[in-house]
Amino acid sequence: xxxxxxxxxxxxxxxxxxxxxxxxxxxxxxxxxxxxxxxxxxxxxxxxxxxxxxxxxxxxxxxxxxxxxxxxxxxxxxxxxxxxxxxxxxxxxxxxxxxxxxxxxxxxxxxxxxxxxxxxxxxxxxxxxxxxxxxxxxxxxxxxxxxxxxxxxxxxxxxxxxxxxxxxxxxxxxxxxxxxxxxxxxxxxxxxxxxxxxxxxxxxxxxxxxxxxxxxxxxxxxxxxxxxxxxxxxxxxxxxxxxxxxxxxxxxxxxxxxxxxxxxxxxxxxxxxxxxxxxxxxxxxxxxxxxxxxxxxxxxxxxxxxxxxxxxxxxxxxxxxxxxxxxxxxxxxxxxxxxxxxxxxxxxxxxxxxxxxxxxxxxxxxxxxxxxxxxxxxxxxxxxxxxxxxxxxxxxxxxxxxxxxxxxxxxxxxxxxxxxxxxxxxxxxxxxxxxxxxxxxxxxxxxxxxxxxxxxxxxxxxxxxxxxxxxxxxxxxxxxxxxxxxxxxxxxxxxxxxxxxxxxxxxxxxxxxxxxxxxxxxxxxxxxxxxxxxxxxxxxxxxxxxxxxxxxxxxxxxxxxxxxxxxxxxxxxxxxxxxxxxxxxxxxxxxxxxxxxxxxxxxxxxxxxxxxxxxxxxxxxxxxxxxxxxxxxxxxxxxxxxxxxxxxxxxxxxxxxxxxxxxxxxxxxxxxxxxxxxxxxxxxxxxxxxxxxxxxxx
Numbered sequence: 259x260x261x262x263x264x265x266x267x268x269x270x271x272x273x274x275x276x277x278x279x280x281x282x283x284x285x286x287x288x289x290x291x292x293x294x295x296x297x298x299x300x301x302x303x304x305x306x307x308x309x310x311x312x313x314x315x316x317x318x319x320x321x322x323x324x325x326x327x328x329x330x331x332x333x334x335x336x337x338x339x340x341x342x343x344x345x346x347x348x349x350x351x352x353x354x355x356x357x358x359x360x361x362x363x364x365x366x367x368x369x370x371x372x373x374x375x376x377x378x379x380x381x382x383x384x385x386x387x388x389x390x391x392x393x394x395x396x397x398x399x400x401x402x403x404x405x406x407x408x409x410x411x412x413x414x415x416x417x418x419x420x421x422x423x424x425x426x427x428x429x430x431x432x433x434x435x436x437x438x439x440x441x442x443x444x445x446x447x448x449x450x451x452x453x454x455x456x457x458x459x460x461x462x463x464x465x466x467x468x469x470x471x472x473x474x475x476x477x478x479x480x481x482x483x484x485x486x487x488x489x490x491x492x493x494x495x496x497x498x499x500x501x502x503x504x505x506x507x508x509x510x511x512x513x514x515x516x517x518x519x520x521x522x523x524x525x526x527x528x529x530x531x532x533x534x535x536x537x538x539x540x541x542x543x544x545x546x547x548x549x550x551x552x553x554x555x556x557x558x559x560x561x562x563x564x565x566x567x568x569x570x571x572x573x574x575x576x577x578x579x580x581x582x583x584x585x586x587x588x589x590x591x592x593x594x595x596x597x598x599x600x601x602x603x604x605x606x607x608x609x610x611x612x613x614x615x616x617x618x619x620x621x622x623x624x625x626x627x628x629x630x631x632x633x634x635x636x637x638x639x640x641x642x643x644x645x646x647x648x649x650x651x652x653x654x655x656x657x658x659x660x661x662x663x664x665x666x667x668x669x670x671x672x673x674x675x676x677x678x679x680x681x682x683x684x685x686x687x688x689x690x691x692x693x694x695x696x697x698x699x700x701x702x703x704x705x706x707x708x709x710x711x712x713x714x715x716x717x718x719x720x721x722x723x724x725x726x727x728x729x730x731x732x733x734x735x736x737x738x739x740x741x742x743x744x745x746x747x748x749x750x751x752x753x754x755x756x757x758x759x760x761x762x763x764x765x766x767x768x769x770x771x772x773x774x775x776x777x778x779x780x781x782x783x784x785x786x787x788x789x790x791x792x793x794x795x796x797x798x799x800x801x802x803x804x805x806x807x808x809x810x811x812x813x814x815x816x817x818x819x820x821x822x823x824x825x826x827x828x829x830x831x832x833x834x835x836x837x838x839x840x841x842x843x844x845x846x847x848x849x850x851x852x853x854x855x856x857x858x859x860x861x862x863x864x865x866x867x868x869x870x871x872x873x874x875x876x877x878x879x880x881x882x883x884x885x886x887x888x889x890x891x892x893x894x895x896x897x898x899x900x901x902x903x904x905x906x907x908x909x910x911x912x913x914x915x916x917x918x919x920x921x922x923x924x925x926x927x928x929x930x931x932x933x934x935x936x937x938x939x940x941x942x943x944x945x946x947x948x949x950x951x952x953x954x955x956x
Contacts, residue, residue, distance in 0.1 A: 332361075447465055451484075466517075467486070471511060478495070556575070617643060672933050715874045720877070722878055722879070735931050749828070777837070803844075881926075884919060892919075900924060901942045902923055
C-alpha cells in the first residue's frame with residue numbers, strides 16, 4: 259500500500275534496480291525491521307533513488323540487549339498486569355508493549371516485543387511451578403498410601419472438573435450480551451473518513467463507524483475506525499484528553515462507536531504511508547459506544563479465507579469485508595452506467611411481470627401455487643421472452659431491463675437458480691448493429707468502472723466452425739494459445755486401432771502441440787502427463803496418446819503402431835520442433851473436442867499460460883441453426899425463433915434433408931476468458947419462417 263500510494267505515474271522508469279525494493283521487503287518479511295521503518299524507507303527511496311536504506315535501518319533499529327533489558331524492567335514495574343497475563347488475560351500484554359515502545363522507540367516490531375514479553379512471563383511462571391514440585395511429590399506419595407479410597411475420590415474430582423469444563427465451554431459458546439447504556443443522538447457525524455485531509459487540521463469533527471482494531475499502549479489507546487466510506491482513520495485517546503481510558507477494555511472489533519475530537523498532525527515518525535490519511539489522526543475528547551460487538555466468528559479482513567458455511571451463517575459480517583463490499587459497490591456502478599448509456603441510445607427501461615404463465619424455453623421453471631385457484635400455478639420467468647416481443651409489436655422499438663431470471667437447474671460455477679441479466683430488444687436492427695452496441699457497452703463498463711484493474715484486449719470475432727476447429731468448444735479461453743488441429747486426413751490410412759476405429763465410425767483425430775517455450779524451463783513430467791491423461795479419460799477418451807520431439811528422434815509408445823512415416827507427417831503438419839510435445843484425441847466429433855478442450859484448459863493452468871489480469875472478449879457467430887439429437891432427429895441449437903442467415907433463407911424454406919445441417923442462424927454469443935457471458939439472435943418475424951423451422955425439426 260505504501261508503494262502504491264507514493265509511486266507516481268511512470269516512476270517505475272526511475273527504479274534502476276528492483277532488487278533494492280526486494281531487499282526492503284525481504285527484511286520486513288523476516289521481521290528484522292518494523293512496518294514504520296519500511297514505510298519511511300520506501301517513501302524516502304521513491305523520492306531519492308540514492309537513499310541508503312541499509313544505513314537508515316542500522317541507525318534506527320534497536321539491539322537485542324536493549325529490548326531484553328527494557329522488557330525485564332517493564333515486567334518488574336507492572337506486577338498487577340503480569341499477574342493478569344499469567345491468569346490467561348493475554349490481551350493485557352498490549353499495555354506492556356506500549357510501555358516498552360515508549361522507552362525504546364519504534365525500532366523494534368510490536369509483534370516481536372509482545373512475543374518476548376509473553377515468553378519472559380511464561381519462563382517465570384515455569385520457575386515458580388518447579389519450586390512447588392517437591393511438595394506435589396510428597397502429596398502424591400501420600401495419596402498412593404491411601405490406596406483405592408484415594409483413587410475413587412480422585413475420580414470424583416476429575417469428573418467434577420470435566421463437568422465444570424463442559425459448562426464453561428457452553429457458556430463461552432453462548433456469550434452473554436454486555437450491558438451498555440442506550441445512546442440515541444441527534445447527529446452522529448459531521449464527516450466520513452474519505453472527507454478528512456490535512457486541510458481540516460485543528461477542526462472539531464465527529465465520526466461514527468465500526469472499530470476495525472484496537473491497540474492498547476497503556477496511557478494511549480489507538481482505534482482504527484472504519485465507516486461507510488470504507489476508509490480507515492486513526493483515532494487516538496490519551497488519559498489527558500479522555501480520562502475514562504480504562505472503560506475501553508470492553509471494546510472489541512466491529513463494535514460501533516461515535517467519536518468527537520480535533521484533527522491533529524501526527525509526529526513524522528508515526529506517519530502511516532499505507533493510509534491516505536496517514537499523516538493525521540483524531541485527538542479524541544468524547545467517545546460513545548453505540549453498540550458492543552461479541553467475539554467475532556472470523557476476522558473481517560480474512561473473511562475470504564474462512565469456511566464458506568460460516569460466512570453464509572454470518573452474511574452480515576461477510577458483507578463488511580472490503581473485497582465483498584467492493585463487488586457490491588461495483589455492481590451498483592455497472593448497472594447505473596448501463597442505464598445511462600442505454601438512455602443515451604434511446605432505450606426505455608420497462609419492467610415486466612414476475613408471476614406469469616409458463617413458456618417452453620428449454621430450462622425447468624420454478625412453479626408458484628396460488629390459493630385463488632386450486633391446481634393452477636404461476637411460473638417464475640426464465641427470461642422476459644414473451645413480454646419483450648409484445649413490447650416490440652406495441653411499438654416500443656428499443657427496450658431494456660435489468661431482469662431477474664429464474665431457472666430450476668443445478669447450480670454450477672457460472673450459473674445459479676436465480677440471476678440478473680441485461681435484457682434488451684431492438685426493432686429494425688441487424689445482427690451487426692446489436693454486436694456493435696454491446697461491444698460499446700462492454701468496453702465502456704470495463705474502462706470506466708474498473709479502470710486499469712484489467713488489461714482489456716480488442717474484441718475478436720470467431721465463427722462457430724473456427725472456434726470448434728481451433729479450441730474444441732464454442733466459448734474458448736483466448737488468453738493463451740495451444741490451438742488444436744484436425745489430422746484425420748493424415749492418419750486415416752493407419753492400422754493403429756486407437757485412431758482407425760473412431761475414423762471408421764465417422765469420428766475424428768485432433769491434436770494439440772505444446773511448444774518447449776510453453777512448457778517453460780523443463781519438459782512436462784511423467785506425472786503431469788499422467789494427470790492430463792486422467793482428465794482426458796474422465797471426459798470420454800480411452801487415453802491420451804502423445805509424441806515427444808527429441809533432437810535426434812521421436813519418442814512415443816505409439817510410433818511403432820502408428821508408423822514412422824505418419825508420425826513424421828504429423829510433426830511436419832504441426833510444425834513441431836525439438837522439445838515440443840504433441841497430444842492426440844481420437845473419438846466421435848463431440849467426445850474428441852470435449853476431451854481435448856478439457857486437456858487444453860488444464861494445460862493452460864498447469865503451465866501458467868493464463869494471465870489473470872487479461873480480458874479477451876470475443877463474439878462467436880454463424881452457429882448452425884439445427885443439430886442432431888441422440889435419436890437422429892433435428893432440433894434447434896439456441897432457440898427455434900431465430901432468423902436464418904439471409905443467404906440460407908432459401909435452403910431453410912425448401913427444407914431439403916441433406917441441407918438442414920448446413921443452415922446458419924443469425925445467432926451470436928459474447929464470450930470472455932472461457933465463459934459465455936451473453937448471447938442472442940435476430941428474431942424470425944415472419945410466420946412462414948417459423949413454420950419452416952418446426953417443419954425442419956419434424
